[in-house]
Structures are given as structure tokens and as C-alpha cells.
Amino acid sequence: xxxxxxxxxxxxxxxxxxNDAKAVERAVAADPALATRLAQMVGAADAVRKAHPxxxxxxxxxxxxxxxxxxxxxxRRATAPVNVIDIESRRRVxxxxxxxxxxxxxxxIGAGAVWLGAQRDDPGGLRVAALANPEVTRALNQLPSGQTxxxxxxxxxxxxxxxRDAADRLCREIEQRVADGTGVVxxxxxxxxxxxxxxxxxTGATDEGSYAPASSNETLDAYLSATEAGAPLSRTDEAxxxxxxx
Amino acid sequence: MSDRFTDDLVAFLPxxxxxxxxxxxxSDLADDLVQITAERALAARDRFDPLTRIEPWLFRIxxxxxxxxSRRSKSQGQTVDIDDALVTDAPGLSVDGVRQTEAIxxxxxxxxxxxxxxxxxxxxxxxxxxxxxxxxxAAEVIGVPIGTVMSRLARARLALAEKLGIK
Numbered sequence: 001x002x003x004x005x006x007x008x009x010x011x012x013x014x015x016x017x018x019n020d021a022k023a024v025e026r027a028v029a030a031d032p033a034l035a036t037r038l039a040q041m042v043g044a045a046d047a048v049r050k051a052h053p054x055x056x057x058x059x060x061x062x063x064x065x066x067x068x069x070x071x072x073x074x075x076r077r078a079t080a081p082v083n084v085i086d087i088e089s090r091r092r093v094x095x096x097x098x099x100x101x102x103x104x105x106x107x108x109i110g111a112g113a114v115w116l117g118a119q120r121d122d123p124g125g126l127r128v129a130a131l132a133n134p135e136v137t138r139a140l141n142q143l144p145s146g147q148t149x150x151x152x153x154x155x156x157x158x159x160x161x162x163x164r165d166a167a168d169r170l171c172r173e174i175e176q177r178v179a180d181g182t183g184v185v186x187x188x189x190x191x192x193x194x195x196x197x198x199x200x201x202x203t204g205a206t207d208e209g210s211y212a213p214a215s216s217n218e219t220l221d222a223y224l225s226a227t228e229a230g231a232p233l234s235r236t237d238e239a240x241x242x243x244x245x246x
Numbered sequence: 247m248s249d250r251f252t253d254d255l256v257a258f259l260p261x262x263x264x265x266x267x268x269x270x271x272x273s274d275l276a277d278d279l280v281q282i283t284a285e286r287a288l289a290a291r292d293r294f295d296p297l298t299r300i301e302p303w304l305f306r307i308x309x310x311x312x313x314x315x316s317r318r319s320k321s322q323g324q325t326v327d328i329d330d331a332l333v334t335d336a337p338g339l340s341v342d343g344v345r346q347t348e349a350i351x352x353x354x355x356x357x358x359x360x361x362x363x364x365x366x367x368x369x370x371x372x373x374x375x376x377x378x379x380x381x382x383x384a385a386e387v388i389g390v391p392i393g394t395v396m397s398r399l400a401r402a403r404l405a406l407a408e409k410l411g412i413k
Contacts, residue, residue, distance in 0.1 A: 005400035006393065013374070015381060040407030041400065045375045047410055051356035052376040055260035062277045066259060066284045070252045073288040
């Protein structure tokens with residue numbers, strides 16, 4: 001077997017497995033020129049290793065600059081949107097006119113704010129009616145994105161994100177879930193000192209804890225891009241916006 | 247607050263700077279490359295797989311920063327003057343013993359021999375023999391097949407042996 005320089009260097013560095021290593025050993029034993037070459041490879045690595053002990057510490061000024069970068073990065077992360085859906089990344093594919101029919105129906109209804117309050121006293125009423133629950137309003141007014149509130153009867157509402165629409169109104173994307181696992185995702189925006197529903201999409205039952213299925217997300221994508229929704233507010237901007245409400 | 251990623255980054259700065267010096271051979275530029283590496287690493291930390299070693303990942307960022315710099319400027323190919331390298335910060339020769347003097351002399355000769363290697367050979371020597379990366383990790387840092395790493399490494403070692411008179 002001809003021993004290439006690549007094989008020889010790999011042998012010198014202990015990178016060959018048993019059989020290949022044995023083949024190199026046999027060849028080296030039989031060929032003084034090859035043995036010299038191996039000694040050169042080993043000796044060169046030794047010399048370079050000895051010439052490079054532990055590296056010197058970096059200049060203090062450089063370390064200070066890097067530590068400042070780390071601190072700035074930490075601060076940036078602390079104010080970045082946390083646990084929100086990235087609206088920018090969703091703005092892609094589905095033109096608004098292609099949203100699923102059911103969602104369009106919900107939209108059509110949702111556009112009429114009257115529809116919300118009308119169902120308040122009807123216990124068997126449409127689920128979307130539950131959006132008019134005062135607990136939901138409280139959550140909308142107070143909860144930061146990423147948090148979930150219990151709104152009674154085993155139902156919860158989670159705030160997904162906050163953003164501003166094209167008219168600079170504060171909007172919030174929320175997900176509401178009732179005890180049987182079905183729910184809605186909704187976009188509500190601040191108007192006339194109250195929250196107006198802009199979009200509601202039924203999500204149906206999903207596996208526990210999972211977010212709305214893809215089709216309802218597509219609907220949201222389409223809606224958000226059609227309405228020129230802004231990027232999610234940072235945590236601080238959101239806190240300020242909520243404070244301005246109350 | 248303890249942060250493994252940034253702790254590792256800070257702890258590895260000396261190795262990054264040494265690799266930067268090996269590539270660019272200018273300490274001011276090496277400092278800039280290390281700083282750029284830190285910036286890019288922080289910006290990309292969400293893409294770092296914490297189950298892998300951070301060292302090759304950081305070396306790769308630094309190497310890419312060096313390539314970016316080389317593309318923009320004409321400083322690549324600038325080489326150290328060997329005589330200067332020998333004279334400027336040669337250690338004071340002690341009279342304690344010939345052996346110590348010889349050892350120091352050998353270190354200096356090794357540094358000079360490394361400096362005269364082509365850059366592609368010098369960097370595999372640094373990554374593998376000095377910073378103990380595996381062949382595979384070095385291949386990922388440089389972005390070449392592992393066989394290329396091995397042939398550069400073999401050529402570098404034989405060239406160094408020649409320059410250093412290792413027989």
C-alpha cells in the first residue's frame with residue numbers, strides 16, 4: 001500500500017483507525033525514507049506547539065470594547081419583543097382575497113362591532129361573543145404579550161403580540177381558548193376608547209398548548225399584510241402603549 | 247447573571263486574537279477582527295447550536311471577517327520582514343546555558359518559519375496543531391473538504407521541517 005502524505009500526517013496526529021494505522025506502521029518500518037518523513041511531520045507539529053503556549057491576554061481596551069458589546073446586546077435583548085409571533089416573517093404569501101371562506105365570514109361579522117355586545121347574555125351564544133367578556137377587556141388593557149389570563153369557566157385568553165396598524169392605532173393579536181380546546185384567534189384594535197374586533201378566526205381543537213393551526217395563521221398573515229400592520233412592539237413600547245390607555 | 251455563551255466568548259478572545267494575528271499579522275487589525283467577530287457572534291447567537299463546540303464557530307466568523315477585510319483592502323499579501331521579525335522582539339539571550347538559548351532560538355525560528363508559510367497552510371497549522379481543532383472542525387472553519395485540510399497540513403508540516411532542519 002502506498003502511503004500518501006495525507007495518510008502519514010493523519011497517522012502522526014492519531015487520526016487513523018486501527019487497521020489503517022497498522023498499515024502505516026508496517027510501511028514505515030520497511031521504508032527509512034517514509035520513517036524520516038513521519039519524523040518530520042511529528043517534529044514540525046511539536047515545534048509549532050512549543051512555540052505557541054497559552055495565548056497572551058488581549059489588550060485591556062479590546063476586552064473592554066467586547067464587554068461593552070455584550071452589555072449592549074443584553075440590553076437590546078431585554079427590550080426585544082418576547083414570545084410574540086414575528087409578523088414580519090409572516091408577511092409573505094397569501095393575498096388577502098385568498099383567505100379561507102370561513103375566515104372571510106368571520107371578518108364580515110367581526111367588522112360590525114355591534115355583534116360583540118349583542119350576545120352578552122346568551123350563554124349558548126357564539127364563542128366570539130366571549131370577546132366581549134370584561135375579563136378579556138381587562139387582559140387587553142393590562143397584559144403584556146406572551147401572557148395568559150384566566151377568564152372563567154375554564155377559558156383563557158393569551159396576548160400574542162401588540163402592533164400598530166396603518167392608522168397608528170394600537171392593535172393586539174389574541175388567542176382565546178375554551179375548556180374543550182377550541183378557540184379563536186383575533187385581532188382587536190383601539191378605537192373610540194374601546195377595543196374593536198377587526199378579525200376573528202376559529203381555530204378548532206388543537207393539541208394541548210399548541211398555537212392555532214396553519215390555515216388560521218395564513219388568514220392572519222393575509223389580514224396583517226393587507227392592513228399594513230407594523231412590526232410587533234418591543235416590550236417597553238408595549239408597556240408604554242398600555243400605560244397610555246389606562 | 248451567568249451566561250455561558252458570553253462567558254465562553256470572553257474566555258476565547260485570546261485564542262481568537264492569536265488566530266487573527268496569524269492571518270493578518272498586524273496587531274491593530276487583529277484587534278479589529280476580534281471585535282467584529284464578537285459583534286457578529288452576538289448578533290448570530292440564536293443560530294449557534296449549543297450542542298456543538300463554540301471554538302470552531304467563532305474561528306469561522308473571524309476568518310470570514312478577515313476575508314471580508316481582504317476583499318475590501320489591498321493589505322492581503324503584506325508579509326512580515328523576516329529580519330525585522332527576528333530582531334524587534336527577540337528575547338534577551340541569557341548566558342544561563344546553551345540549552346536554554348537554543349530552545350529560545352528554536353522558538354523564534356519556528357515563528358519565522360510559520361510566518362513564511364502560505365496563508366492556507368499557516369491557518370491549518372494554527373487551527374489543528376495550536377488550537378487543537380479536529381480535522382473536521384478545521385474543514386468547517388475554512389469551508390473546504392477534509393481531504394484538502396489534510397493535504398495542506400501535510401505540506402505545511404514538511405515545509406516547516408525543511409525550514410527548521412528537522413530530519
